Amino acid sequence: MGEAIVITSGKGGVGKTTTSANVGTALALHGKRVCLVDTDIGLRNLDVVMGLENRIIYDLVDVVEGRCKIHQALVKDKRFDDLLYLLPAAQTSDKSAVKPDQMKKLVDELKQDYDYIVIDCPAGIEQGYKNAVAGADQALVVTTPEVSAVRDADRIIGLLEKEENVEAPKLIINRIRSHMMKNGDMLDVDEITAHLSIDLIGIVADDDEVIKASNHGEPIALNPNSKASVAYRNIARRILGESVPLQPLEEENKSVFSKIKKFFGVK
Amino acid sequence: MKKNQNVTIKGTKDGLTLHLDDSCSYSELKKELDIKLSESSRAGEDRLISVRVQVGNRYLTSVQQEELKELIRQKKNLIVESISSNVITKEEAAKQREENEITSAAKMIRSGQVLEVPGDLLLIGDVNPGGTVLAGGNIFIMGALKGIAHAGCRGNKKAVVVASLMKPSQLRISDCINRAPDKDQHDEKREMECAYIDENEQITVDRLQVLMHLRPNITRLQGGS
Ligand SMILES: Nc1ncnc2c1ncn2[C@@H]1O[C@H](COP(=O)(O)OP(=O)(O)OP(=O)(O)O)[C@@H](O)[C@H]1O
Ligand SMILES: [Mg+2]
Numbered sequence: 001m002g003e004a005i006v007i008t009s010g011k012g013g014v015g016k017t018t019t020s021a022n023v024g025t026a027l028a029l030h031g032k033r034v035c036l037v038d039t040d041i042g043l044r045n046l047d048v049v050m051g052l053e054n055r056i057i058y059d060l061v062d063v064v065e066g067r068c069k070i071h072q073a074l075v076k077d078k079r080f081d082d083l084l085y086l087l088p089a090a091q092t093s094d095k096s097a098v099k100p101d102q103m104k105k106l107v108d109e110l111k112q113d114y115d116y117i118v119i120d121c122p123a124g125i126e127q128g129y130k131n132a133v134a135g136a137d138q139a140l141v142v143t144t145p146e147v148s149a150v151r152d153a154d155r156i157i158g159l160l161e162k163e164e165n166v167e168a169p170k171l172i173i174n175r176i177r178s179h180m181m182k183n184g185d186m187l188d189v190d191e192i193t194a195h196l197s198i199d200l201i202g203i204v205a206d207d208d209e210v211i212k213a214s215n216h217g218e219p220i221a222l223n224p225n226s227k228a229s230v231a232y233r234n235i236a237r238r239i240l241g242e243s244v245p246l247q248p249l250e251e252e253n254k255s256v257f258s259k260i261k262k263f264f265g266v267k
Numbered sequence: 268m269k270k271n272q273n274v275t276i277k278g279t280k281d282g283l284t285l286h287l288d289d290s291c292s293y294s295e296l297k298k299e300l301d302i303k304l305s306e307s308s309r310a311g312e313d314r315l316i317s318v319r320v321q322v323g324n325r326y327l328t329s330v331q332q333e334e335l336k337e338l339i340r341q342k343k344n345l346i347v348e349s350i351s352s353n354v355i356t357k358e359e360a361a362k363q364r365e366e367n368e369i370t371s372a373a374k375m376i377r378s379g380q381v382l383e384v385p386g387d388l389l390l391i392g393d394v395n396p397g398g399t400v401l402a403g404g405n406i407f408i409m410g411a412l413k414g415i416a417h418a419g420c421r422g423n424k425k426a427v428v429v430a431s432l433m434k435p436s437q438l439r440i441s442d443c444i445n446r447a448p449d450k451d452q453h454d455e456k457r458e459m460e461c462a463y464i465d466e467n468e469q470i471t472v473d474r475l476q477v478l479m480h481l482r483p484n485i486t487r488l489q490g491g492s
Contacts, residue, residue, distance in 0.1 A: 151378050151396060151397060154395050154397065155378040155397065157377055158378065158380050159379075161377075195395065197375055
C-alpha cells in the first residue's frame with residue numbers, strides 16, 4: 001500500500017508543479033513506483049513540465065466521470081522502466097468537476113499499485129485545494145523566501161493541521177538566492193522555519209537550469225549536475241526516511257568566486 | 268396600626284440611598300415607592316439628586332428594573348445611579364465565572380485562524396500575522412505576538428495584553444485600537460512587554476514589570492508573603 005503526498009502552497013507560482021515533477025522523478029530514480037496526479041483542473045501544467053503533454057488521451061475528469069478506467073488515463077514516462085506515471089488534469093473542465101470524496105477514492109485505488117502518489121495542488125484554498133488534500137497522507141508545503149508566500153504557507157499549514165488523515169506538514173523553501181538572504185533582503189531559512197514552526201524537508205536554490213529544464217520537458221532532477229537537482233533528490237531521500245543533512249547552497253562558493261574574478265578584472 | 272416600612276430613604280453626602288425591602292410583593296413595593304416618593308418630593312429644589320437603589324435579596328428582571336427607574340425618574344429631581352441586588356440568575360453566575368476563568372491553549376494561531384475565550388487567555392505558542400486572539404479578559408502569550416490581539420473585547424478597559432515577543436500587527440483593548448508603526452522596527456527587541464490603556468485612553472506598551480503597579484488585580488494569589 002503506497003503513500004499519497006500532496007504538494008501545496010496557498011500562493012500561486014511558488015513552485016508546486018516544479019516540486020511535484022522533480023520529487024516524483026527523484027523517487028522513481030530510487031526505484032520507487034510513482035504516480036503523479038495533476039489536480040490543477042483547467043490550468044494543467046505538470047504534463048508540460050514532465051514533457052508528456054503529447055501522449056495524453058484521457059484525464060482525471062474522464063476517470064472520475066467513468067469515461068475510462070484509471071490505467072487508460074495514466075501516461076507512462078518512457079525514461080523510466082515502468083516506474084513513473086502521470087494522471088493529467090483536464091484542461092476543458094473546471095475545479096468543480098471533481099468532488100473531494102471522488103478524489104479520495106481515486107487516490108486510494110492508486111495506492112494499491114504505486115509506492116508514492118504525488119499530488120500537485122492548485123493555488124488557493126478553495127475546491128481545488130480540497131480535492132488535492134482529500135486523499136493525501138502527507139503534505140509538503142512549498143514557499144519562497146517572500147513575506148506574502150510565507151503568509152499563505154502559514155494559512156495553508158493551519159488548514160492542513162485540521163485534516164485528520166494528513167500527517168504534520170513539512171516545509172520546502174524554494175527559489176533561495178543566497179546573496180539576498182545574506183544581505184538581509186530576503187527572509188532567511190531559520191527565520192521562515194521558526195515563523196512557521198514546522199519541520200523543514202528541503203531548500204532549493206533559485207536556479208536558471210530549473211526553468212530551462214521545465215521548458216524542455218525534462219525535470220531537472222534527471223540532470224545530476226545542477227544544484228537544484230541535488231536539492232530535489234535530497235528531498236526524495238528524506239521522504240524515503242534517510243537523514244540527509246541540509247546542503248549549504250552551492251551558490252555561496254560561486255559568489256565568492258565571482259568576487260575574486262571581479263577583483264582580478266575578469267568578467 | 269403602623270404600616271410596614273417597605274421603602275426607606277437614607278441620605279448620604281453622595282446622594283440618596285433607597286432601601287427596598289425584599290419580603291413584600293413587587294406590586295406592593297411599587298405602590299409604596301410611589302407614595303413615599305410623592306410625599307418626599309422636594310419640587311422646589313432644582314438640584315439633581317442621584318439615588319442608589321438597594322433591593323436586598325429580590326431578583327429584578329430588566330423590565331422591572333426599568334419600571335422602577337421610570338417611577339423614580341418621574342419625581343423630577345431624582346436620577347437612578349444604580350440598582351443593586353444580592354441575587355443573580357444562574358446564567359449570570361455562569362457567565363461571571365467564565366469571564367473570570369483562565370483558558371490555556373498550547374498551539375500556533377496561524378494566518379486566518381481566530382481563537383476567542385470569555386475570560387483570560389494563556390496562549391503557549393505564537394500568533395502569526397493574519398491570526399487573531401480575543402479574550403473577554405487579559406491575554407498572556409508565551410510566544411511571539413505578530414498578529415492581532417484583542418483583550419477586554421466585551422468592553423473591559425482594564426484588560427491587558429502580555430507577550431514574550433511583542434510585535435503585533437494590531438493591538439486592541441476594549442474599543443481602543445493601536446496598529447503597528449508602518450516602518451518595521453526590525454532590530455528592536457520588544458521582549459517581555461505588556462500593553463494597557465493609559466490615563467489618556469490610549470494603548471501603551473511597556474515593560475512587563477509595570478503591570479504589578481498598574482493592574483494589581485491581576486494577582487489572584489491570596490496570602491503568602
Ligand atoms: N528553484 C527554482 N529556480 C528557478 N525557477 C523556478 C524554481 N522553481 C520554480 N521555478 C519557476 O517558477 C515558475 C513557477 O513554478 P511552478 O509552475 O512550479 O509553480 P506553481 O506553484 O505550480 O504555480 P501555480 O500556482 O500556477 O500552479 C516556473 O516558471 C518555474 O520554472
Ligand atoms: Mg502548478
